[in-house]
Amino acid sequence: MREKVLIVDDDRALRWSLGEILRATGYDALEAASVREALALFDAEQPHAVLLDIELPDGSGLDALSEIKRRQPDAIVIIITGNVDVPNVVAALRGGAYDFISKPINSEELRVTLRNGLEARQLRREVTRARRESAQQFSFDQIIGQSVVMRETIALARKVARSEASSILLQGESGTGKDLLAKAIHHDSARAEGPFVAINCAALPSNLIEAELFGYEKGAFTDAKQRKEGLIEQASGGTLFLDEIGELDLTLQTKLLRVLEEGRVRRLGSLNEIELDLRVIAASNRDLKADTENGRFRLDLYYRLAVICIDLPPLRERGDDLLLLAAHYIETFNRTMRRKPPVRALAPATREAFRRYSWPGNVRELRNVIERAMILEDGEMITMNYLPRELRADDLRATDDAPVRLPPEGLSLAEVEASLVRQALERCGGNRTRAARLLGLTRDQLRYRLKKMSAARVGGARA
Structure with missing residues (x-):
C-alpha cells in the first residue's frame, strides 16, 4: 500500500507542484487549503505524513500542528514556510514538528526529509511494539505460582516496582527466578521505557567486571583502544541488575557503594563524573547478611542495597506450583519443539516422583528435566523412563517396603x-x-x- 501524504497550503499551484513530486516518488497526495479541511482529511484518511504551511486563511498552522499531534502523537509533520520566522520555527519544532523546509521547495530536499521522517516514525513504532511485547513477556502476570508464599512474594514485588525505591535486593537459592522477578519489577515500574541492563558478577573475572561496570577512556590501560561506556552508565534512566552480587570482591564493592551513594560514576582513566538516574536491583543466592559477619561482604553496601529485600521461596516450599510449572513447560516445549504427538501430561508415577523430590536446582532444574524428557519420550505422557537418575533413585527409595527402619532397641x-x-x-x-x-x-x-x-x-x- 502506498503511503499517503497530506499537503496543507492555501496556494493551489504549490499544492499541485508538491503533489506531482510526491506521486512521482511513489506516494499518494492529499490536498487541503485550510485548517478545517486539513483536520477533516486527517481524520478521514489518516495520512502517514503532513506537509503543513504555518500561514493559513482560517488560522495558524501551529494550531493545526497541535491538534494533529493530539490526535496522533507519532504523526510526521513537516513545516513548509516562505518566511523563516525563527520564533515560529522553534515553536513548531517544540510542538512536535519533525522538520521544516523553506520555500521555494527543493524537490530532493523534500524527498530526503520525508523519507527520513517516515523511517523514523516506523522505527519508533517498532521500538514501541518491541517494548510492549517485552513488557507482556516479563510482566508479573507471566510469573506462574498460586501458592500462598508465591502470591505474597509477587504482591510485595508489585508494590516495590511502583515505588521510588532506588535499591532492591532479591535473595533466594539458584534457579528460583530472581532474574525473571527483576525484569518484572523493571517492566512494571515508571522506568519501563528505560534500559534494563544486566550483568552476572560471577561470570566475569574481577578485572573485567570493573571495566564493564564503570567503562573507560581511551588509553586508560593497555587494551583500551577507544572510549567505552560502562554498564552502570548505560543503565541510567532505567534499571541496573547485578546478579550474584555476592561474588564481587571487596575493592569493587567499595567502588560500587560510592557510585550508589553519590549518584555519579567516573570512567576508568577519566577525571569527569557522569550524573546517574537509575534503580539498582541486586540478587544473590547467598545470605549476604551472614557474609557481612564473616567479612565477605561490606555491611554498608548491604544496607545500601537492602532498602527493600525480597526473598524468593525454593520450589520445594511452593506446593502445587510445581505441577503448574510442569504443565507450563510441557505446553511451551510442545510449541517450540513442534511435538507430534504432543505430550499431554505427567504420568501418575512421574507426578508422585516430582512431588517427593526436593528440587535443589529449583525452577531451572524442573525446566531442564521437562525439556530432556520431551526430547526423549515418544508417547503422550512423561514417564519415569527418561527422568534423571536422582529422581528415579528417589522413587526407588520411596517404594521400599520399609521406608523407616526400626532400630534394634526400638523407638516411640x-x-x-x-x-x-x-x-x-x-x-x-x-x-x-x-x-x-x-x-x-x-x-x-x-x-x-x-x-x-x-x-x-x-x-x-x-x-
Whole structure:
C-alpha cells in the first residue's frame, strides 16, 4: 500500500507542484487549503505524513500542528514556510514538528526529509511494539505460582516496582527466578521505557567486571583502544541488575557503594563524573547478611542495597506450583519443539516422583528435566523412563517396603509422629494447610495431632 501524504497550503499551484513530486516518488497526495479541511482529511484518511504551511486563511498552522499531534502523537509533520520566522520555527519544532523546509521547495530536499521522517516514525513504532511485547513477556502476570508464599512474594514485588525505591535486593537459592522477578519489577515500574541492563558478577573475572561496570577512556590501560561506556552508565534512566552480587570482591564493592551513594560514576582513566538516574536491583543466592559477619561482604553496601529485600521461596516450599510449572513447560516445549504427538501430561508415577523430590536446582532444574524428557519420550505422557537418575533413585527409595527402619532397641511411635509433624511445619514456615498436605493428612487431622502432642507435653510436665 502506498503511503499517503497530506499537503496543507492555501496556494493551489504549490499544492499541485508538491503533489506531482510526491506521486512521482511513489506516494499518494492529499490536498487541503485550510485548517478545517486539513483536520477533516486527517481524520478521514489518516495520512502517514503532513506537509503543513504555518500561514493559513482560517488560522495558524501551529494550531493545526497541535491538534494533529493530539490526535496522533507519532504523526510526521513537516513545516513548509516562505518566511523563516525563527520564533515560529522553534515553536513548531517544540510542538512536535519533525522538520521544516523553506520555500521555494527543493524537490530532493523534500524527498530526503520525508523519507527520513517516515523511517523514523516506523522505527519508533517498532521500538514501541518491541517494548510492549517485552513488557507482556516479563510482566508479573507471566510469573506462574498460586501458592500462598508465591502470591505474597509477587504482591510485595508489585508494590516495590511502583515505588521510588532506588535499591532492591532479591535473595533466594539458584534457579528460583530472581532474574525473571527483576525484569518484572523493571517492566512494571515508571522506568519501563528505560534500559534494563544486566550483568552476572560471577561470570566475569574481577578485572573485567570493573571495566564493564564503570567503562573507560581511551588509553586508560593497555587494551583500551577507544572510549567505552560502562554498564552502570548505560543503565541510567532505567534499571541496573547485578546478579550474584555476592561474588564481587571487596575493592569493587567499595567502588560500587560510592557510585550508589553519590549518584555519579567516573570512567576508568577519566577525571569527569557522569550524573546517574537509575534503580539498582541486586540478587544473590547467598545470605549476604551472614557474609557481612564473616567479612565477605561490606555491611554498608548491604544496607545500601537492602532498602527493600525480597526473598524468593525454593520450589520445594511452593506446593502445587510445581505441577503448574510442569504443565507450563510441557505446553511451551510442545510449541517450540513442534511435538507430534504432543505430550499431554505427567504420568501418575512421574507426578508422585516430582512431588517427593526436593528440587535443589529449583525452577531451572524442573525446566531442564521437562525439556530432556520431551526430547526423549515418544508417547503422550512423561514417564519415569527418561527422568534423571536422582529422581528415579528417589522413587526407588520411596517404594521400599520399609521406608523407616526400626532400630534394634526400638523407638516411640508417638515421638516419630511428633518429629514428622514438626519437620513438616518447619519446612512450610508454620503453614498448617501445606504441612498437612506434605504428611498426607487433612488440616483437621493435623490439628488433632497437634492437640495430642500438646496434651502429651503438658501431662509429661505435670508428672
